[in-house]
Amino acid sequence: xxxxxxxxxxxxxxxxxxxxxxxxxxxxxxxxxxxxxxxxxxxxxxxxxxxxxxxxxxxxxxxxxxxxxxxxxxxxxxxxxxxxxxxxxxxxxxxxxxxxxxxxxxxxxxxxxxxxxxxxxxxxxxxxxxxxxxxxxxxxxxxxxxxxxxxxxxxxxxxxxxxxxxxxxxxxxxxxxxxxxxxxxxxxxxxxxxxxxxxxxxxxxxxxxxxxxxxxxxxxxxxxxxxxxxxxxxxxxxxxxxxxxx
Amino acid sequence: xxxxxxxxxxxxxxxxxxxxxxxxxxxxxxxxxxxxxxxxxxxxxxxxxxxxxxxxxxxxxxxxxxxxxxxxxxxxxxxxxxxxxxxxxxxxxxxxxxxxxxxxxxxxxxxxxxxxxxxxxxxxxxxxxxxxxxxxxxxxxxxxxxxxxxxxxxxxxxxxxxxxxxxxxxx
Numbered sequence: 001x002x003x004x005x006x007x008x009x010x011x012x013x014x015x016x017x018x019x020x021x022x023x024x025x026x027x028x029x030x031x032x033x034x035x036x037x038x039x040x041x042x043x044x045x046x047x048x049x050x051x052x053x054x055x056x057x058x059x060x061x062x063x064x065x066x067x068x069x070x071x072x073x074x075x076x077x078x079x080x081x082x083x084x085x086x087x088x089x090x091x092x093x094x095x096x097x098x099x100x101x102x103x104x105x106x107x108x109x110x111x112x113x114x115x116x117x118x119x120x121x122x123x124x125x126x127x128x129x130x131x132x133x134x135x136x137x138x139x140x141x142x143x144x145x146x147x148x149x150x151x152x153x154x155x156x157x158x159x160x161x162x163x164x165x166x167x168x169x170x171x172x173x174x175x176x177x178x179x180x181x182x183x184x185x186x187x188x189x190x191x192x193x194x195x196x197x198x199x200x201x202x203x204x205x206x207x208x209x210x211x212x213x214x215x216x217x218x219x220x221x222x223x224x225x226x227x228x229x230x231x232x233x234x235x236x237x238x239x240x241x242x243x244x245x246x
Numbered sequence: 247x248x249x250x251x252x253x254x255x256x257x258x259x260x261x262x263x264x265x266x267x268x269x270x271x272x273x274x275x276x277x278x279x280x281x282x283x284x285x286x287x288x289x290x291x292x293x294x295x296x297x298x299x300x301x302x303x304x305x306x307x308x309x310x311x312x313x314x315x316x317x318x319x320x321x322x323x324x325x326x327x328x329x330x331x332x333x334x335x336x337x338x339x340x341x342x343x344x345x346x347x348x349x350x351x352x353x354x355x356x357x358x359x360x361x362x363x364x365x366x367x368x369x370x371x372x373x374x375x376x377x378x379x380x381x382x383x384x385x386x387x388x389x390x391x392x393x394x395x396x397x398x399x400x401x402x403x404x405x406x407x408x409x410x411x412x413x414x415x416x417x
Binding site for chain 1: 250251253254257277279280281282284286296297301303309314316318320321322323326328332333334335336337338351358370371372373374375376377379
């Protein structure tokens with residue numbers, strides 16, 4: 001049993017360290033942030049009183065993950081234990097005595113880890129991904145070189161419209177696949193283009209509008225868009241388009 | 247949705263990227279807390295701005311040289327380099343046993359390549375935890391060389407001339 005204790009102790013010891021820092025000491029703890037980085041805390045103080053802090057590391061974790069907007073202290077304050085507080089993105093202990101120091105280090109390290117977990121779970125990344133590119137990518141994978149981009153097609157009004165994706169089907173027909181996101185400009189522009197082309201009643205053209213179903217849409221917006229073309233949710237687009245093309 | 251996002255990111259990572267604007271025009275701003283500075287530089291891909299950015303986090307008042315360089319694609323950091331001699335990273339999730347190049351734990355500076363972390367891109371719209379870290383080549387000891395190496399790994403054409411902000415508090 002003793003050798004087992006020694007083995008476990010030896011395996012854990014190198015993971016936690018104490019080293020000098022600019023104005024105190026830095027402690028590497030056994031806690032891990034969501035990505036696997038060790039939680040470090042700083043201890044500053046004098047002979048008998050100390051303050052432990054995470055130096056803002058929990059908030060820096062989400063900043064390093066791409067959340068560049070300022071995240072307020074209030075986003076984690078309610079979940080912190082009574083012995084910890086947050087100010088300016090830094091989680092810290094109250095002033096503690098020598099006897100309480102070890103507990104304060106554990107409390108701050110765990111609070112910092114929990115705060116980072118919470119922020120990773122709850123913060124949203126701004127929707128900046130390129131939905132049009134994602135739709136184009138699915139079409140290229142599904143239909144290979146039968147996809148043409150930026151095709152000009154005329155509507156009933158004789159106005160020309162540029163469509164991002166047009167698939168040449170084996171039957172000789174062409175399938176317009178338009179991507180739309182939940183944004184008034186995107187909805188209106190794609191509705192007008194599809195509606196005008198639809199009104200031309202061309203036998204050689206079919207139309208589909210792929211919408212970003214990871215977003216929350218109002219039913220009225222979806223119904224409105226169906227006046228322009230058959231709507232297909234992005235998550236089912238590959239199957240739906242293959243079925244249509246068959 | 248996840249597969250399409252990953253395919254889309256794969257494409258962006260493999261394509262050549264260039265800075266969209268002169269770096270001197272981009273200010274450092276305060277990051278997560280008072281002691282962190284953030285620089286966000288938009289990147290051009292195929293002549294367009296599709297939402298791809300180079301991020302640099304600097305810690306000008308830190309005891310020693312510490313910075314982070316990241317590639318953000320559509321709002322998500324998908325490739326990150328953490329330069330920090332005291333940092334420790336545990337690869338809780340391991341590659342299969344036949345890929346021994348992924349260590350169980352990394353001590354010191356490391357990087358999180360997209361190729362090893364794409365499988366963790368699970369919750370689109372939330373920050374990704376890049377769980378797999380690799381040891382940074384030890385010959386990289388300063389910011390300029392490390393930035394150049396990062397740009398080479400992520401197909402950013404010309405490494406931008408970035409200078410880390412100076413210390414702004416008393417030692």
